[in-house]
Amino acid sequence: MSGDRSTCFIGATIWPGGDAGFMAGGLLVKGTRIVSVLTPAEADAAALGADEVIDAAGMILMPPLADCHVHSSSTLFRGTENSLPLELWSFHAINHGRGVTDEAARLSVLLTAVELIRNGIGSYVDHFPQAGRAAIGLDAHLESGLRVAFAPFFADLRDEDLLGIPLDTELAARLLPLAPRRAEEIETLYRGLAVRLRQQGHGRVELMCGPNAPQRCSDDFWKLWQRLQDSLGLGSHTHLLETYPQRQLADVRWRGGLVRALDAAGLLHDRLSVAHGVWLTREEKELLARRGVTLSFNPVSNAMLGSGRKTIREDLELGLEVALGTDCSNAGGRHDLFEVMRHMLVSGRDPGSDFRHWPKPGQVLYAATTAGAGVFRNQAVRGRLETGAVADVLMLDPRAPGLAVAPVSPASIVAHADARSVHSLMVDGNWLLRNGTVTVLNEVALIERASVVAAELRALAAETGPAIDGLQAGYAAWQGSAFQGVTCSCCAPRLSPRSMTLA
Structure with missing residues (x-):
């Protein structure tokens, strides 16, 4: 119009x-x-x-549905490995991603857009791992017609180093993501994207800080995060305490807890949205709620990757703003918030639980629309049909x-x-x-070309896939040590942060 x-x-x-x-x-x-x-x-x-x-x-x-945690770059990886825990699964994801070209990055964003549009999703947060191709991603978002909060990744630390995951060094070198890793490169990238959006954008696409996860960022990258959000006036989106090993690591690195450290650094506020939060404590949820942070609930990918089953009822009762996300195509399946809404509706309906506190349909629909729209900085994006x-x-x-x-x-x-x-x-x-x-994209032509490129990416990844599969025995031994005394967040009592130590 x-x-x-x-x-x-x-x-x-x-x-x-x-x-x-x-x-x-x-x-x-x-x-x-x-x-x-x-x-x-x-x-x-x-x-x-x-x-x-x-x-x-x-x-x-x-109001359209709002998907508050998506990695559009994964859409060409549909149907690939999705039967492993996150830390091991990520090696396969990186392996498929290392063959991505400019064309593949563009096709992935646009194919994601088609899927979202057909599922009634009008806006989403794109947490974009291929930061080196952020300009390509931005162009595709402007073309798609969707409302997008675009959050290119940055991080300078890796899980296999932080968590002590056994990994062959030669294999690690082959899997290293092709992305900017120096703070000055990231800052130049973000400032360039901000200028482009001011010149070419019209409010439908906005830039967000996209730290991969706080624990994957050094102190210098935390300072970079602060500098970008404050100098450019950006919101932020990041992963937060998705798995139990991340919880263990955080409690060693930040003695007062990761969430309190974020707060002390000025990174906890109503411009921040976080994905997952499976292993948050009650006190951390209360602090997030007081600061106005939005939490994106991703029950399908959490279940697919064995990260833990988050009972969202407590988050709602503590006043935390809860939105919904679909995560990666190769971990969460379809970008289908109707499916995610049903998962939220039944969350915490355990035998004998107080049914009076089960999530209500109105809360779920609010999370999928109005709460999700709240992550956007544009004040006219309200997740409501109302004047203005x-x-x-x-x-x-x-x-x-x-x-x-x-x-x-x-x-x-x-x-x-x-x-x-x-x-x-x-x-x-x-x-x-x-x-x-x-009406906004040529769906048939897009799918035809994307099918060819996706097959090429799978063929390239197949060369290294067996080597990654060979890590499973070592990973299983590491996992047995890392999870000693704990099965999952619902099947065994959750340890208090004070009793958690690095394996």
């Missing part, structure tokens, strides 16, 4: 977002903003002066299989909706999906 062209939706059922209820009515959009949410009578009147009128009878209008907000609108068809015959409610959407329910998607006043057809 260009300029001040207006579109009026009539005859719809509207969920404005937040804690609002469903209502009959319409929506008036002008340019890139929502003018007003309308009653049925107001919608009929507004339609008389609109440039386009959309009869949304029988449809649900709501960006014109981001998801249209669901409740007559589609799955939702058919269900009453219109948060419970129905969370428990029964899926990609078949997604009828149309508008972001920033532009249609990305209309009547089930992707």
Whole structure:
């Protein structure tokens, strides 16, 4: 939609977002903003002066879903190794990533975009490992039409060194990521991206600091993180305490705890979102909540990689802002927040648990929309359909299989909706999906070319795959020592931080 062209939706059922209820009515959009949410009578009147009128009878209008932890670079790695713990799985992921070219990076971002669009996701955080190709990724994001918080990786420490994971040194050299590792290189990269966005962007794509994880950054890189966020006014996104070995390491490196160290460094605030947090203590969750941090819950990838089962109920009860994420295609599966919403809904429903405190559908739908939109710095991105907000609108068809015959409610959407329910998607006043057809990208041509490039990447990775598989015996012995006395975060009592020591 260009300029001040207006579109009026009539005859719809509207969920404005937040804690609002469903209502009959319409929506008036002008340019890139929502003018007003309308009653049925107001919608009929507004339609008389609109440039386009959309009869949304029988449809649900709501804020698009927001995916708050994605690695778009992994989309060409679909169907590869996903049956190992994170620390060992990551060797396979790096192995597939080392063959990525500029074309592969672009295709991966755009193929991710198609999947997100078809799943009703209008905005996402792209935690981007291929920092050396960040400019390529940025161009693809601008092309995709989606709303993106773009967070290129930086780190200068590696898990195999920090955790004592046994790894052949020659193999390690072959697997080293091809990414900037010096602080001055990262700073130059970020400042260049910030200039490009000021010159070419229009608020739909924004830059975020993307430290891989706090423990993978030296003290100098923590200072770099502080400098970038403060001088460029950026939000930040990072992994946080995803696995038990990370918890052990953090408690050795930061005697007062990692979360308190982040707070002391000025890195804990409402511009920070963190992924996972499986091994956070109650006190750490309370501190995150007080500082306004958003936590991205990634239950599918956590389960796939054996990182631990996070019961999200406690996070909600402590007032922590919870959003949802789908993580890597080769770890979390589909970029499908309908699936993740159902996982959140059933989280913590253990036998004998207090059912009165199980997550409610309204909390889940809020996490998938309004909470997720909160990570964006643009004040008009609200995750709500309301006057002055960006014109981001998801249209669901409740007559589609799955939702058919269900009453219109948060419970129905969370428990029964899926990609078949997604009828149309508008972001920033532009249609990305209309009547089930992707309008912003050539989906067929994209998939054809991406299939060829993905096969090439798999062929290259196959040369080193057996050597990585050969690490399993040594890794299993290391794991047995590292996890001594602990099975997982739900099957055995969680050790207190004071009793955790590095194996």
